[in-house]
Amino acid sequence: MATTTTLAKADETVEYAARLDHVSKSFATPRGQQLVLDDISIDVAPGEFVTLLGASGCGKSTLLNLVAGLDRPTAGSIATDGRPALMFQEHALFPWLTAGKNIELALKLRGVAKQDRRAKAESLLELVRLKGAYGKRVHELSGGMRQRAALARALAQESNLLLMDEPFSALDAITRDVLHDELTRIWQETGVSVLFVTHNVREAVRLAQRVILLSSRPGRIAREWTVGIPQPRRIEDAPVAELSLEITDVLRGEIRRHGQH
Amino acid sequence: MASTETTPVQDSGSVEAGLDALETSATGRPTLRQTLVGKILPPIVAIAVVLVIWTLLYPVVDDPTKLPSPGAVGSAFKDAWLKGDLLGYIWTSVSRGLLGFVFALLIGTPLGLLVARVKFVRAAIGPILSGLQSLPSVAWVPPAVIWLGLNNSMMYAVILLGAVPSIANGLVSGVDQVPPLFLRAGRTMGATGIRGVWHVTLPAALPGYVAGLKQGWAFSWRSLMAAEIIASFPDLGVGLGQLLENARTASDMAMVFEAILLILFVGIAIDLLIFSPLERWVLRSRGLLVKS
Numbered sequence: 001m002a003t004t005t006t007l008a009k010a011d012e013t014v015e016y017a018a019r020l021d022h023v024s025k026s027f028a029t030p031r032g033q034q035l036v037l038d039d040i041s042i043d044v045a046p047g048e049f050v051t052l053l054g055a056s057g058c059g060k061s062t063l064l065n066l067v068a069g070l071d072r073p074t075a076g077s078i079a080t081d082g083r084p085a086l087m088f089q090e091h092a093l094f095p096w097l098t099a100g101k102n103i104e105l106a107l108k109l110r111g112v113a114k115q116d117r118r119a120k121a122e123s124l125l126e127l128v129r130l131k132g133a134y135g136k137r138v139h140e141l142s143g144g145m146r147q148r149a150a151l152a153r154a155l156a157q158e159s160n161l162l163l164m165d166e167p168f169s170a171l172d173a174i175t176r177d178v179l180h181d182e183l184t185r186i187w188q189e190t191g192v193s194v195l196f197v198t199h200n201v202r203e204a205v206r207l208a209q210r211v212i213l214l215s216s217r218p219g220r221i222a223r224e225w226t227v228g229i230p231q232p233r234r235i236e237d238a239p240v241a242e243l244s245l246e247i248t249d250v251l252r253g254e255i256r257r258h259g260q261h
Numbered sequence: 262m263a264s265t266e267t268t269p270v271q272d273s274g275s276v277e278a279g280l281d282a283l284e285t286s287a288t289g290r291p292t293l294r295q296t297l298v299g300k301i302l303p304p305i306v307a308i309a310v311v312l313v314i315w316t317l318l319y320p321v322v323d324d325p326t327k328l329p330s331p332g333a334v335g336s337a338f339k340d341a342w343l344k345g346d347l348l349g350y351i352w353t354s355v356s357r358g359l360l361g362f363v364f365a366l367l368i369g370t371p372l373g374l375l376v377a378r379v380k381f382v383r384a385a386i387g388p389i390l391s392g393l394q395s396l397p398s399v400a401w402v403p404p405a406v407i408w409l410g411l412n413n414s415m416m417y418a419v420i421l422l423g424a425v426p427s428i429a430n431g432l433v434s435g436v437d438q439v440p441p442l443f444l445r446a447g448r449t450m451g452a453t454g455i456r457g458v459w460h461v462t463l464p465a466a467l468p469g470y471v472a473g474l475k476q477g478w479a480f481s482w483r484s485l486m487a488a489e490i491i492a493s494f495p496d497l498g499v500g501l502g503q504l505l506e507n508a509r510t511a512s513d514m515a516m517v518f519e520a521i522l523l524i525l526f527v528g529i530a531i532d533l534l535i536f537s538p539l540e541r542w543v544l545r546s547r548g549l550l551v552k553s
């Protein structure tokens with residue numbers, strides 16, 4: 001079994017932003033090896049928006065960590081088009097830097113020249129509608145503003161792939177709706193591919209072109225839906241609600257199976 | 262995605278601006294009056310109370326060799342000032358203390374980093390380092406005198422032995438408390454290896470490090486005073502510790518009080534002028550300082 005994580009070379013033409021090929025992951029626990037992800041194969045096309053949906057503890061974060069290169073798969077291989085950017089549930093902005101300097105750090109680590117960083121950071125803040133927050137400390141920003149600043153920092157990496165691990169789940173519903181609009185707009189403007197993890201079915205349908213449902217223990221791909229509803233959508237739209245209902249039923253069926261032992 | 266209808270998106274921008282305005286609260290600086298009443302007045306009142314009690318107690322004890330009058334202590338200060346010795350005493354001790362502290366900083370910081378980052382080093386000397394913190398540094402004076410003799414290096418050695426463990430331990434606990442989330446965030450941005458240490462680990466560990474520095478200064482000052490009292494030697498120049506020891510030999514209680522007050526005030530002053538502002542700045546800039 002191959003366990004490789006490869007970055008595609010610049011001169012190759014890649015037809016994917018991320019390719020997961022029969023990926024499995026198990027952790028050593030006191031009760032022996034625990035299989036968390038089992039035989040996952042996913043292709044994310046360039047510019048595609050995919051959501052991974054699954055119950056709590058099914059291995060969504062584990063999967064994103066693997067794609068981000070923070071951990072290695074037990075079996076299978078993962079290839080990405082460059083190093084992906086990762087956004088967490090908690091904003092993970094560095095509190096010792098201002099919002100602007102957080103973004104500049106990402107630029108610096110990417111090798112952007114010093115004199116270009118300030119202007120780039122300002123324009124990224126403008127992209128997430130945080131004009132004027134350049135000099136603000138993290139604790140001076142509201143929850144929604146922090147997540148937008150974190151998004152700007154992730155975008156600063158100019159990766160072809162943006163990984164998002166339940167980035168909006170700690171926000172109130174009003175702020176979340178607004179950020180859904182923003183994320184859709186930014187995705188359309190930048191053409192970045194997004195792999196977005198959530199346990200919120202409506203959020204998954206609201207955002208994605210493709211929804212992948214993971215089963216729990218071990219995490220396997222249970223089903224997949226292509227979402228044809230045109231953007232911009234709203235979470236209250238009837239087609240969104242309708243598809244959400246269908247997916248929720250399948251998800252509940254998956255969860256129910258675990259209670260039948 | 263193909264749709265050109267953009268109304269909801271445009272709309273969300275203004276909703277967002279409203280949300281941002283609602284959720285960010287304005288914080289202003291305290292006024293001069295607030296600072297005066299909240300910060301400066303209480304210690305002045307406390308000092309006044311102590312002086313009143315002292316004045317009342319003086320006739321009760323009625324023995325100037327045990328309890329000198331506030332006036333006698335005051336004139337001891339005045340004499341030292343008029344003779345031009347007062348600043349000399351202070352400078353001798355403060356320069357020793359700060360120089361020793363800088364040495365302790367230069368040794369304690371890399372040591373702390375090593376212990377924090379290298380498992381073997383931590384297992385080898387980690388426990389000793391934290392154990393040393395509870396050893397009163399005055400215990401180092403006798404061996405230091407034997408090893409180095411009665412000179413300035415002996416003083417510095419005692420300061421180092423007192424302050425290095427505090428500084429190193431502060432850095433170790435600072436590094437230990439860095440949230441793993443920051444490290445992971447740094448790694449996804451490409452801050453690995455030495456760049457990760459420089460851009461993520463060290464700044465994230467700063468609050469613990471500064472707390473260690475503050476404690477390190479307190480230990481430096483205490484060790485130095487112990488060394489000066491025990492190992493007073495005329496050729497070394499008279500610092501505050503020697504002043505206290507000289508006063509004891511001369512049975513001059515007013516001078517003893519003068520020396521004790523000086524030691525206390527210098528220790529507090531350095532803390533108030535250097536370490537507390539440093540600590541407050543670090544904490545405030547991270548939103549960790551809750552204003553009451």
Ligand SMILES: Nc1ncnc2c1ncn2[C@@H]1O[C@H](COP(=O)(O)OP(=O)(O)OP(=O)(O)O)[C@@H](O)[C@H]1O
Nearest residue numbers: 027028036054055056057058059060061062063199
């Ligand atoms: N380092 C680890 N060692 C052992 N077990 C782990 C480790 N990381 C994750 N697990 C286990 O793997 C499973 C999946 O965890 P993961 O965090 O990926 O779930 P998740 O789908 O992201 O859940 P949530 O929705 O709560 O975020 C859990 O049962 C967890 O206990």
Ligand SMILES: [Mg+2]
Nearest residue numbers: 060061062165
């Ligand atoms: Mg998770």
